[in-house]
Amino acid sequence: LAKTTQPISMDSYEGQEVNITCSHNNIATNDYITWYQQFPSQGPRFIIQGYKTKVTNEVASLFIPADRKSSTLSLPRVSLSDTAVYYCLVNTGFQKLVFGTGTRLLVSP
Amino acid sequence: DGGITQSPKYLFRKEGQNVTLSCEQNLNHDAMYWYRQDPGQGLRLIYYSQIVNDFQKGDIAEGYSVSREKKESFPLTVTSAQKNPTAFYLCASRRDNSPLHFGNGTRLTVT
Numbered sequence: 634l635a636k637t638t639q640p641i642s643m644d645s646y647e648g649q650e651v652n653i654t655c656s657h658n659n660i661a662t663n664d665y666i667t668w669y670q671q672f673p674s675q676g677p678r679f680i681i682q683g684y685k686t687k688v689t690n691e692v693a694s695l696f697i698p699a700d701r702k703s704s705t706l707s708l709p710r711v712s713l714s715d716t717a718v719y720y721c722l723v724n725t726g727f728q729k730l731v732f733g734t735g736t737r738l739l740v741s742p
Numbered sequence: 743d744g745g746i747t748q749s750p751k752y753l754f755r756k757e758g759q760n761v762t763l764s765c766e767q768n769l770n771h772d773a774m775y776w777y778r779q780d781p782g783q784g785l786r787l788i789y790y791s792q793i794v795n796d797f798q799k800g801d802i803a804e805g806y807s808v809s810r811e812k813k814e815s816f817p818l819t820v821t822s823a824q825k826n827p828t829a830f831y832l833c834a835s836r837r838d839n840s841p842l843h844f845g846n847g848t849r850l851t852v853t
Binding site for chain 1: 746773775777783784785786787790792798800801830832834839841842843844845846847849
């Protein structure tokens with residue numbers, strides 16, 4: 634199973650772009666990379682999923698290099714409400730899905 | 743609306759008692775999961791189930807038990823053998839390789 638490593642915490646200011654990188658050296662050929670956002674006392678919420686290159690939706694972009702050993706979640710122009718914990722997860726064909734420790738993002742005014 | 747329902751939201755028990763946490767989904771998902779989260783920590787996998795009548799241990803299964811008699815339901819029992827049961831418990835489900843859908847969690851306090 635691919636283990637993920639993320640920074641424990643990051644700080645930013647409103648209006649800035651935030652990039653959170655996750656490493657997953659043992660990712661397998663058929664695995665996807667998925668990112669979740671979690672607020673206190675709530676279940677994680679799906680943000681974005683990708684396989685390679687770049688994926689963009691209305692809230693974020695996901696950049697995955699050719700070797701797929703890392704991925705970067707990009708949050709454009711963050712606001713105070715983006716303060717949360719962000720998890721990357723290797724979405725494997727195997728059913729055992731193990732989360733890493735996540736990145737605690739603090740957005741200040 | 744389709745989703746995952748965890749009940750109750752808060753649960754209090756005395757030490758030494760077994761307690762069962764409910765998880766129901768109407769998303770027609772085959773796979774279901776239970777995670778435990780301690781304050782300021784990440785999610786740790788307790789049990790997961792790919793199909794009805796089948797389930798597998800996760801990384802911290804000791805002191806917990808599950809059943810999967812119906813596709814929609816995956817209850818988790820926290821037994822008296824679990825040494826530190828006070829935690830936030832999250833249930834999730836998914837179909838094939840789609841992203842996980844999570845419930846809103848049950849916060850269990852054992853005193």
